[in-house]
Amino acid sequence: MQILLIRHGQSEADILNVHEGRADYPLTGLGREQAILMAKRVTEDYRPDVIYASTLCRASETASILSKASGAPLNFEDKLREHDNGVLAGVPFEEEKKYFIPKTMYERFEKGESAIEFRMRVESIFSKILTECCEQRIAIVAHGGVIHCLLRSFFKMGVHIEFSFPTGDTGIHLLEIKGAKRIIHFLNDTSHTAAIPSTVK
Structure with a gap:
């Protein structure tokens, strides 16, 4: 099975310079443009069979744009x-x-919540998704912190191992589980946003 991990586009919190986390800010105009370009890239090159997404609006809106472009069913997960x-x-x-x-x-x-509670929460939903979607290509649209935890889970890293996995706006990671092998195709690809004029960025 293949796993696409995708971060949401730019949100209003990025403009306001505030802590986001559970604060539920929508996408900016730029964020929606990023999401549209991401959806075009993913649909053309890595069309998912199913999409899972965070219920916070910056991620749910990004995932809805991908679902509309790709035709893949969309499931929201708190x-x-x-x-x-x-x-x-x-x-x-x-x-x-x-x-x-x-x-x-x-x-x-x-x-x-604590960092370890966060990690365990993400581990539990990741396990559920992998069990439900065996042999499919899945897309998970979420947040930078969630993707960080998902990658650590994919690599079977212990909770005390400190590696950082940054993800840009609408950054795409492509992973694969093939039998006992865990394969990294690429991490944090944001090349689709190069089509946005520099005056907009």
């Missing part, structure tokens, strides 16, 4: 939401010092 950063959601970056920021994976954001 467990694909971004890390629950509790009271920090929507807070401007310059005001974050007023709030508790967890320093270990076991500490929770106030009214949120």
Whole structure:
């Protein structure tokens, strides 16, 4: 089976310079244009059989654009939401010092979740999706933090191993499970956004 991991397009939070996480900001005009170009690329080269997406609007809108372009059915999953950063959601970056920021994976954001709870949540939904979609090409449209956890899960990394997997707006990762092998075709491809005029970017 092949697995496409896709991050949502630019959201309003990126313009406002606020912590996103569970804050539910929509896509910007640029974000929608990024999503349209991503959907064209994926549909032409890696058309999915089924799409799973976070229910937060920046991801759900990106996934809906892909579903419309590709014709693939779309399933929304709450467990694909971004890390629950509790009271920090929507807070401007310059005001974050007023709030508790967890320093270990076991500490929770106030009214949120810890890093290890986040990882386990993502592990559980990833296992469910892989079980449901054996031998299909699936697309998972989510958030940077979720994709980071999904990649660590795919590589069977322990929770204490610190590797970073950044993903740009509408960045695409293509993975494959073939028997006992786990194959990386590419990571964080954003070449489709090169078609956006530099004046828009």
